[in-house]
Amino acid sequence: MEGPTPQARTFDVYPYSLDTLLQLISGLSPLNSKEAIAAKAHSVYLDGYLREIRANTIVVEKEYIDKDYLEDFAAYYVKCFRDYPKTCSRLHFFEVEFNVDDFESLLAGSTARLKAQQLQQSYCGFVVIKPLPQTIIGRTCLRTYSSSSSRSYPVARKFRSHLFGIHLTIDETLPFQEQDNVVAACATSALWSVFQATALEFQHALMTPVEITRAATDHFPAETRMIPNRSGLSTAMMAHAIRSVDLEPVLLSLRADEDATLRANVYAYLSGRIPLLMGVRLYDLSMPKGQEFLGHHAVAIVGYNLNANAVGSQAAPDFQLKAGRIDKLYAHDDQIGPFARMAFDGLTVQLENPDGSIATSQSLSTSWPASDGSTTKVRAVPTMLLVPLYHKIRIRYEDAFESVCDFDGFLATIRHVVGETVVPRLEWDIRITDVNGLKQDIAIGGTITQAARLRWLTSSMPRFMWRATAATGQARVFDLLFDATDIHTSDGVHAMLCYDPTVEALLRTIATNPVLSGITDLPNGARKVLGWLGANPSAAA
C-alpha cells in the first residue's frame, strides 16, 4: 500500500524572535504587510508577553480550522466577492529549543532528538492567525505569568490543544481574541472571553463572535446595521447577549470620584470565578493641546493583583476590606492582548461635565499606544461593570456587605472592652462562592476540629453563598456565610464557621445571654449573626 503523496510541509519550526513572529504572521496572513503588523499594539504586547513566559520556539501549523473563525466566515466572509480563505494558521510556542528536523523526527516516531513529553512540559500556548486584513489575532490561549501569592487569575482554567497527534495542555489560561470590526466589536470580543469562563462555570453553550453580536442585537430592530458592526455594542445590547445564555446581567455604574466600588465588586465576583465586563472611557494624555478622548471601550476583567503593603481605598473608615488591596487588574483587552495590566496608580484625568465644569476622575493605566508612541499615556476611566450571574445568585453583594460591616462595627465596640488580644482587628474577604468551592476549602485548608470538619463537609448548604472571611494577618478567625439563593427579606445568615476557639466562645456566650435582646441599638447585621449563633450554640466550630 502506498503512503501519502509527497506534499509541501504543513508545519515549520523557528526560534522565537519578534522579527520572526512578524515575518511569520505577514506570511500566513498575506493581506497584511510586516510593517502593518509591527504597527499593531498587539505585536509589542505579545512580544513582551511571550518573552515573559519564556517562549523560545515557534511551531507553525500552516492550516488550522478554527471553529469561531469558521462561523464568522460562514456568516459573512464567504459571501464577499473577494475570496477569503476559510482556514486559519496557528502558532504554537514552546520553552524548549528545537529545530524542524528534531520535530519532524518526533512526528515520524523517533524520540532520540526530541520527546513529546518535553513539548508537553514546556508548552506556552498558541495564537490563531486569521487570514483577514488588519484584524488577524484569532483565538489565543497563552499560559498566564507564573503564579505568585499576589497575582490571581481565578477564571483561568486548564486548556487542551492537539498538534499532529501530540496532546498539549496549558495549565492556566482563558481564550482571547481580537475584534474583527465586521461581525464583532470590542464588546463582542470581551463577551466572548467572558463566556469562555462562564460556559464552564454555569454550563451554558459557547457562542462564536457572530452569534454573540446577533444575540446582542436581536432585540434592537430599529438600531443601525449590526453586521457589519462598525458602531459597537451598547451596554443594553451586552446585557441581552448575557441573557441569551440564560445568565442574569447585573449592571453597576461606577463613579469618577471613588474606586472602592470597582475593587470591591471585582474582587467579590472574580474570586468566585465569575469574570466581569468593564466599560471605560479612554483618554490620550500625550496630545500637545492636552488630553484627547479616544472613545468608549469594553474589556473582560480576568485577574487582579493584591499588594500586601498597599493601603487601598476602603469602603468605610476602619473597615478593612481585602479588596482594597487590589492595585492592578488584568484584562483581556482585544486591542492589546490577553491578561493586559491596568493599574490603580493614583493618576487622575480631568473630565468635562455636561454643564461645562471640570471634574477630577480616578483612572487606570493601560498598554494602549499614545499618539507620541509611548505606552504609558493612555488612561482608562472605568464607567460601568457588567456581571454575568447564574440566576440562583439572587442576594446582592451590598446586602452581604452591609451585614458584615454592621457586625464589624459591633466587634469594634466590644473590642474596646475585651481587648485586641481577644477580638483582633480584622480584614474582611467578601466573595461569592459555591458549595463545592467552600467544602473543598474546608477539606484542604481549615483549622477546625475533626468533628466540626465532618459536620460542615456533610451538611446541606445552598448552591451559592456570600462568604465573608474575617482574618488577622494570615490567620482566619471565622467565616460568615450568607445564603445567596435566598429572598432579600430573609435574615440571610446561613452559618458562622469559627476557626478561633476564643472568639467563638466569647461570641457564643454573648449571643446566648438574655441581656442581648434588650440592646436595641445593635446594628441589624450584628443582630442577624448573633441571632444565628444563639440559635445554633454548638454549630459554629
Added chain:
Amino acid sequence: MTMQESELKKLAEQALKHLSSDKGKKELREAADKSREATESIRRARYIDPEHLNQRFTV
C-alpha cells in the same frame, strides 16, 4: 489562644454591660451609621443613568 470559661464569661458580661451603657449604645449607633453610609456608597452603583444603557463601546 484559649481562655478559661470563667474568664470568657466575665469578658462577655463586661462586653454586654458596655453595650447596654449610654457610651456603648452611642458607639453602636455610630457603627450602624458608618455601615449604612458605606453600603449606600456601594449601593449607588445600582442606580443606572439611562444614558449608560445606550452607551456604545466602539474602540
